[in-house]
Amino acid sequence: MEAKLGKFFESVTNFFTGGDQIPSCDRDIVAGCEQEVREAQEGSNEELKNECIMRLSWALVHSKQPEDVQRGIAMLECNVHIRNASLGTNTSPLKLREKLYLLAVGYYRCSEYARSREVVEECLKIEPDFRQAQTLKRAIEDRITKDGVIGIGIAATAVGLVAGGIAAALARRG
Numbered sequence: 001m002e003a004k005l006g007k008f009f010e011s012v013t014n015f016f017t018g019g020d021q022i023p024s025c026d027r028d029i030v031a032g033c034e035q036e037v038r039e040a041q042e043g044s045n046e047e048l049k050n051e052c053i054m055r056l057s058w059a060l061v062h063s064k065q066p067e068d069v070q071r072g073i074a075m076l077e078c079n080v081h082i083r084n085a086s087l088g089t090n091t092s093p094l095k096l097r098e099k100l101y102l103l104a105v106g107y108y109r110c111s112e113y114a115r116s117r118e119v120v121e122e123c124l125k126i127e128p129d130f131r132q133a134q135t136l137k138r139a140i141e142d143r144i145t146k147d148g149v150i151g152i153g154i155a156a157t158a159v160g161l162v163a164g165g166i167a168a169a170l171a172r173r174g
Contacts, residue, residue: 021135022105025062033059053079054098061106073106097126101133108136113144 033056040052053075060072080099100123107116117140123133 022108022139023062024064025059026064027068030056030059030063030065030068054095054102057099057102061102061109066110069106069109073103073110076103076106093126097123097130097133100126101130101136104133104136104140108140108143113140116140117144 033052036052037049037056040049043049057072057075057079060068060075063069063072076099080096080103100119104116104120104123107113107119117137120133120137120140124130124137127133
């Protein structure tokens with residue numbers, strides 16, 4: 001009985017806190033990735049530069065700082081847009097999948113759930129069995145559902161308060 005009660009309270013806590021399984025990183029990791037990118041810019045190895053930029057993008061969208069997440073989204077949006085605009089690109093589906101996934105994580109972190117869902121669905125078109133994207137899609141859908149339930153609860157409370165106020169006003173008149 002205690003175990004069931006504990007699970008109930010845990011599920012209620014997760015409901016209101018939005019407990020997801022998406023990892024986060026702190027400012028030190030972002031700073032380290034920024035340093036890697038600066039050092040890679042000095043060299044001539046294009047592959048190394050791209051790898052460093054992808055690590056920085058990952059760190060930014062997983063950051064606990066909203067401004068870092070926004071920077072990560074901007075980097076990825078630009079990169080994905082450029083790749084999609086040029087048909088003669090040598091970007092592999094795997095790399096595009098990774099970029100789309102990271103972009104979806106960034107939108108999720110910014111509470112842009114509809115955009116996040118659109119991007120993660122594009123990612124799943126490339127690789128339907130991509131488990132991280134499937135997990136993110138479930139988290140997005142759970143969050144959209146929770147926000148809807150909370151919104152309905154707030155609206156119902158507001159309607160109840162208005163109805164109560166009207167009833168009280170009518171009672172005073174009568």
